[in-house]
Amino acid sequence: MLGLLRKAWTLHKEDLAKRKDAKARAAIAAAFNARYTYRHEWVKGLPELPGTHMHFPPRGGFAWMCPDCNKIHHPYENSVFSGLQYPACCGHFRGHRLFHVKP
DSSP states (O other), X not given: OHHHHHHHHHHHHHHHHHHHHHHHHHHHHHHHXXXXXXXXXXXXXXXXXXXXXXXXXXXXXXXXXXXXXXXXEOOOEEETTTEEXXXXXXXXXXXXXXXXXXX
């Protein structure tokens, strides 16, 4: 009986640690994405992106950080309707990041 309680407590602590880590990863990604997804270039001087645009084609120096794995992705093209298009990662759809919805 005592062993079962100890195992349950250990699993509970591991689950809390995973949740805390996921929350910290999401906070880091939110701070990064608020600055570099659409507002400021993360890498300066990259060439212009292919795709549609109005008047001024954006450069490829913007970046998006996945909130699940914290991997940084650069846009692969631009759309006149929804802006910069980013690759898929960890269940996030390929495309724009105007709103954050996972499937």
